[in-house]
Amino acid sequence: MTTENPSDRDSATPIILDGWPVAEIPSGDGVYSNGSRDGANGWPGGGGAGAGAGSGGPGWGGASRLLDGLNPQQREAVEYRGPALLIVAGAGSGKTSVLTRRVASLIESREAWPSQILAITFTNKAAAEMRERVGALLGQGADGMWISTFHSACVRILRKEAENFGFTQSFTIYDSADSRVLLKRIIKELEADTFGFTPANASARISKLKNELADVESFARMVNTSDPQEAMFLAIFRAYTRALTVANAFDFDDLIGQTVYLFRAFPHVAAKYQRRFRHVLVDEYQDTNHAQYSLIRELTRAVPTDMVNELEAAGDHVRNLRDDEGKIPGASLTVVGDSDQSIYAFRGADIRNITEFERDFPGAKVVLLEQNYRSTQNILSAANAVIANNFDRKDKKLWSAGGDGDKIIGFTGYSGHDEAQFVADEIEKLHAAGMAYSEIAVFYRTNAQTRALEEIFIRSALPYRIMGGTKFYERAEIKDAMAYLAAVANPLDTLAMRRILNTPKRGIGPATETQLASFAEANDISFREALRDAASLGLGPKVTRAITGLSELLDEASALVAEGKVSDVITLLITKSGLVETLRSSRDPQDEARAENVEELIAVTKDFERNNPDGNLVDFLTEVSLVAAADDLDDSSGTVSLMTLHTAKGLEYDAVFLTGVEEDLLPHRMSAGEPGGPSEERRLFYVGITRARKKLHISLAMTRAQYGETSVAMPSRYLQEIPAELIEWRQSPGMANSRGGTQSRALNAQKSRWGDDSAPGLQGSFNGKALTEKKDWPNRVTNQVRDNGDLELQSGDRIRHTDFGEGRVQQVTGIGAKRIAHVAFDSAGAKKLLIKIAPIEKI
DNA sequence: TCTCATGCGGTTTTT
DNA sequence: CCGCATGAGA
Numbered sequence: 001m002t003t004e005n006p007s008d009r010d011s012a013t014p015i016i017l018d019g020w021p022v023a024e025i026p027s028g029d030g031v032y033s034n035g036s037r038d039g040a041n042g043w044p045g046g047g048g049a050g051a052g053a054g055s056g057g058p059g060w061g062g063a064s065r066l067l068d069g070l071n072p073q074q075r076e077a078v079e080y081r082g083p084a085l086l087i088v089a090g091a092g093s094g095k096t097s098v099l100t101r102r103v104a105s106l107i108e109s110r111e112a113w114p115s116q117i118l119a120i121t122f123t124n125k126a127a128a129e130m131r132e133r134v135g136a137l138l139g140q141g142a143d144g145m146w147i148s149t150f151h152s153a154c155v156r157i158l159r160k161e162a163e164n165f166g167f168t169q170s171f172t173i174y175d176s177a178d179s180r181v182l183l184k185r186i187i188k189e190l191e192a193d194t195f196g197f198t199p200a201n202a203s204a205r206i207s208k209l210k211n212e213l214a215d216v217e218s219f220a221r222m223v224n225t226s227d228p229q230e231a232m233f234l235a236i237f238r239a240y241t242r243a244l245t246v247a248n249a250f251d252f253d254d255l256i257g258q259t260v261y262l263f264r265a266f267p268h269v270a271a272k273y274q275r276r277f278r279h280v281l282v283d284e285y286q287d288t289n290h291a292q293y294s295l296i297r298e299l300t301r302a303v304p305t306d307m308v309n310e311l312e313a314a315g316d317h318v319r320n321l322r323d324d325e326g327k328i329p330g331a332s333l334t335v336v337g338d339s340d341q342s343i344y345a346f347r348g349a350d351i352r353n354i355t356e357f358e359r360d361f362p363g364a365k366v367v368l369l370e371q372n373y374r375s376t377q378n379i380l381s382a383a384n385a386v387i388a389n390n391f392d393r394k395d396k397k398l399w400s401a402g403g404d405g406d407k408i409i410g411f412t413g414y415s416g417h418d419e420a421q422f423v424a425d426e427i428e429k430l431h432a433a434g435m436a437y438s439e440i441a442v443f444y445r446t447n448a449q450t451r452a453l454e455e456i457f458i459r460s461a462l463p464y465r466i467m468g469g470t471k472f473y474e475r476a477e478i479k480d481a482m483a484y485l486a487a488v489a490n491p492l493d494t495l496a497m498r499r500i501l502n503t504p505k506r507g508i509g510p511a512t513e514t515q516l517a518s519f520a521e522a523n524d525i526s527f528r529e530a531l532r533d534a535a536s537l538g539l540g541p542k543v544t545r546a547i548t549g550l551s552e553l554l555d556e557a558s559a560l561v562a563e564g565k566v567s568d569v570i571t572l573l574i575t576k577s578g579l580v581e582t583l584r585s586s587r588d589p590q591d592e593a594r595a596e597n598v599e600e601l602i603a604v605t606k607d608f609e610r611n612n613p614d615g616n617l618v619d620f621l622t623e624v625s626l627v628a629a630a631d632d633l634d635d636s637s638g639t640v641s642l643m644t645l646h647t648a649k650g651l652e653y654d655a656v657f658l659t660g661v662e663e664d665l666l667p668h669r670m671s672a673g674e675p676g677g678p679s680e681e682r683r684l685f686y687v688g689i690t691r692a693r694k695k696l697h698i699s700l701a702m703t704r705a706q707y708g709e710t711s712v713a714m715p716s717r718y719l720q721e722i723p724a725e726l727i728e729w730r731q732s733p734g735m736a737n738s739r740g741g742t743q744s745r746a747l748n749a750q751k752s753r754w755g756d757d758s759a760p761g762l763q764g765s766f767n768g769k770a771l772t773e774k775k776d777w778p779n780r781v782t783n784q785v786r787d788n789g790d791l792e793l794q795s796g797d798r799i800r801h802t803d804f805g806e807g808r809v810q811q812v813t814g815i816g817a818k819r820i821a822h823v824a825f826d827s828a829g830a831k832k833l834l835i836k837i838a839p840i841e842k843i
Numbered sequence: 844t845c846t847c848a849t850g851c852g853g854t855t856t857t858t
Numbered sequence: 859c860c861g862c863a864t865g866a867g868a
Contacts, residue, residue, distance in 0.1 A: 708859040
């Protein structure tokens with residue numbers, strides 16, 4: 001990930017402990033230990049108002065700077081000192097600002113060294129932003145802090161400590177796709193598919209167990225093995241766990257779970273980190289799962305006296321950290337979160353971690369941030385009204401001093417394309433009125449919804465980018481190239497080895513692969529060594545040559561690793577393996593782009609080298625494994641951003657389009673069965689609403705295409721939870737329906753939901769007839785992509801568009817394939833069209 | 844062993 | 859609709 005700055009990494013890669021500034025604290029210099037200021041050794045018990053702002057005012061110069069422009073609650077959140085602090089931060093309440101200033105104030109007041117601070121965020125993007133903002137406040141003073149995600153913090157610890165429990169520090173990290181490949185093989189071997197197991201559901205179940213910190217052994221103890229299906233699952237879980245261990249690999253969930261295990265099994269290891277981190281801060285606490293919660297608990301545990309003595313005997317400076325009893329008190333914990341924005345329960349996030357924080361950490365202080373600095377009051381009122389429908393939540397109301405602002409704009413399209421056209425048109429209007437594209441975002445529930453949006457956007461020549469779509473690193477050819485690297489870095493990584501075995505095709509088929517695997521098994525050697533011994537397997541000469549050739553290439557590459565540059569290693573691998581060459585000479589036209597992608601990877605490694613001069617191959621692999629969808633958000637690109645509601649969390653835009661607000665989509669059909677499903681979906685809607693600063697658009701469609709079929713869609717139940725006076729419907733569900741023609745209401749339409757007291761114009765529900773009348777829709781958009789070749793247009797030309805009818809070209813801009821016609825249509829108004837693919841003809 | 848054709852199933856969100 | 863698995867033929 002891009003979040004680790006070089007100096008940060010430096011201290012981690014070699015020996016972590018020795019590099020820590022804390023070891024260099026001159027003894028007797030009590031200023032930097034907790035002991036010097038009020039309430040360190042024995043925290044002022046229980047939620048005391050004393051510790052922060054009031055008592056003994058700050059004696060350092062920069063403090064007021066850090067408090068500038070903060071409201072009283074925010075100030076308190078920055079200044080409070082105590083063992084535990086919960087900041088309940090509503091959407092847009094300035095929590096990042098509070099968090100960064102809190103960190104800065106700890107440093108500036110010399111209450112802590114940077115190295116004593118651990119700040120954990122959920123995404124690399126958030127970590128990067130936080131690091132940047134802390135850096136802006138402190139400059140070099142921020143160096144040495146750990147500001148990272150749960151996962152990268154754990155990787156760092158695990159790499160350092162792996163040898164303690166049977167792994168080597170060059171372990172591979174399996175992402176969810178890797179896990180599924182592995183499970184696929186296991187399920188096939190065990191013939192577990194007959195019990196209904198699939199890689200997806202097995203992986204989900206294992207992940208759930210690991211999030212609860214269960215391992216195979218504990219699971220085996222509680223499972224009912226007389227149930228054959230359960231017995232089978234246990235077998236899968238066993239095989240999976242064993243495969244990971246043998247491959248010297250961790251999956252995503254292991255990164256957290258194994259770190260907790262490490263701390264619990266090896267108290268002296270835990271003590272190092274407990275001693276080091278005196279201030280632990282956790283962002284998005286409502287999204288932590290049990291494993292993450294446990295990790296935090298372990299990290300903030302006190303170090304018992306005898307363990308401190310041990311540390312001291314080993315040469316650590318611990319005296320300043322001891323309390324009266326000689327132990328090192330637990331680190332101070334600050335968590336920030338908002339239970340209304342908890343949207344990851346499906347992934348094991350436990351909302352109780354935040355709702356029961358005060359019970360977990362007795363004496364914890366709670367600060368509430370309710371003033372919103374982001375959105376207009378209308379948007380906030382809608383958000384408040386929606387979220388109020390979730391029961392069992394603490395009442396909390398966002399408010400703004402910024403005025404009501406514009407009404408929310410509602411629109412109902414006849415189809416997903418129609419809806420997309422509305423979005424595109426509105427964006428053009430906003431842009432024409434001076435709003436930058438980069439300040440506009442379009443949200444949707446599922447990735448599948450991007451298709452219609454993309455089609456229309458391309459045609460309308462709207463610059464857009466999809467955040468977290470098919471990611472670069474998920475492409476097969478990139479995974480192939482990465483597998484070569486993984487195989488070199490971790491020779492035990494059988495999964496990677498098998499992946500590259502016949503990629504590119506070198507005549508090593510499944511039969512040979514199985515032979516190699518059983519040869520390895522029988523002789524108790526690794527797959528890698530089996531490759532080396534291929535000659536003794538008695539295979540055909542051609543196959544044997546292919547195998548030894550690959551084996552030698554890997555050897556050559558590992559020799560190169562020692563000399564350094566990752567880019568040289570990857571270059572060697574992808575050229576000598578023939579990976580690029582094969583793609584280049586393929587007659588599949590898509591392979592050309594794939595070859596370019598693989599070569600792009602070289603550029604990526606060079607970037608990495610520039611940013612991490614001391615980074616090695618393992619560091620590079622780690623970085624790549626942990627990059628996530630939300631991380632490559634680059635706001636400077638000047639494009640409209642498209643993303644799922646989940647990706648949207650934590651971001652904000654001037655104008656937001658919330659699309660597909662329909663039953664079965666939001667709330668999603670799949671959520672209906674889950675216990676907290678509908679509430680979580682509502683929170684997702686709430687998150688979407690609260691991303692908007694000034695303009696919020698909510699749209700839906702009457703029919704939606706899915707899996708190639710169109711089906712009738714119903715307005716989302718959440719729509720009617722927004723007070724009618726806050727929405728201005730450009731085209732309400734009722735209006736959209738009536739325009740379609742006859743008003744025969746379907747018998748099963750839910751009339752009561754759309755009673756007169758909700759939005760006006762909503763009474764008419766969708767009817768089944770819409771489908772058959774589809775061809776008459778005025779805004780209908782065909783979904784075939786066409787190519788107009790070198791169609792020449794100039795201003796003054798008349799054209800005909802399949803959807804918009806006839807119009808006159810006003811202007812032509814752009815060059816080549818990106819030529820854009822600005823057209824004034826006779827009835828549809830002004831549009832911009834990408835000439836190459838727009839469904840138009842000259843008349 | 845590789846390539847092509849056909850049929851089937853699946854589908855939420857992601858560190 | 860799309861990707862993937864499966865099976866036949868080269």
